[in-house]
Amino acid sequence: MxxxxxxxxxxxxxxxxxxxxxxxxxxxxxxxxxxxxxxxxxxxxxxxxxxxxxxxPNIIVQQNEEQVICPADGKVVVIEETEETEYLKDRRIQISVFMSPINVHVNRNPISGVVKYSKYHPGKFLVAWHPKSSTENERTTVVIENNKGVSVLFRQIAGALARRIVCYSKEGDAAVQGEQFGFIKFGSRVDLFLPLGTEINVNLNQVVQGGVTVLAHLKPSTNTTKTK
Known part of the structure; x- marks a missing residue:
């Protein structure tokens, strides 16, 4: 530690x-x-x-290109199909992990690949579980495309306590599954947007661990991406 x-x-x-x-x-x-x-x-x-x-904490990440590992410690608070409107602009499966003040606040890459998009958005500081926090709060959005052309978008979201988001990912960077891509001070949430057809391995209210818990398995039929 x-x-x-x-x-x-x-x-x-x-x-x-x-x-x-x-x-x-x-x-x-x-x-x-x-x-x-x-x-x-x-x-x-x-x-x-x-x-x-x-x-x-020092953890050992079991890397697997077919798996999506959890980017943060916390609890799963959202699993639903939704429209991703910022970059991918298509239907996706959203998984949201809420980080309480007692969780580890390190954020880790869910997959390996190349960073295709990284953008910081200033915004409000609604409580992290508010439905509009994903689009109105201070946040940073990152998209990684793996070597099979699958894109996964994930978003750090500030909450009522968290007033500082740190993101190390830059467009063009090589991303390694499980390595740190950022940090959110004092608690908030991370949203992931996965391709439709992805096999989800977690349930609502499940406690998860960043870099350890396998959130989902990517299927060959989900290998679609949007490149800008």
């Missing part, structure tokens, strides 16, 4: 805040020992909470 690089600044600021707070308590409230201990305990709890937000 390591600390993700995206957490270094937040952790440093948290340590500074805790140090200043405890110094004020120590020097300006010298006669209230019970209050000191309450502040110390709460400060320690805050530090642990911030630290666990940015944990980055």
């Amino acid at each position: 390591t600390i993700h690089k995206e957490g270094y600044t937040s952790i440093a600021l948290s340590i500074l805040f805790i140090f200043v707070l405890n110094a004020i308590v120590h020097y300006f409230l010298p006669d209230t020992t019970w209050l000191h201990w309450i502040i110390y305990i709460l400060s320690f709890a805050l530090f642990v909470i911030i630290l666990q937000f940015f944990r980055s």
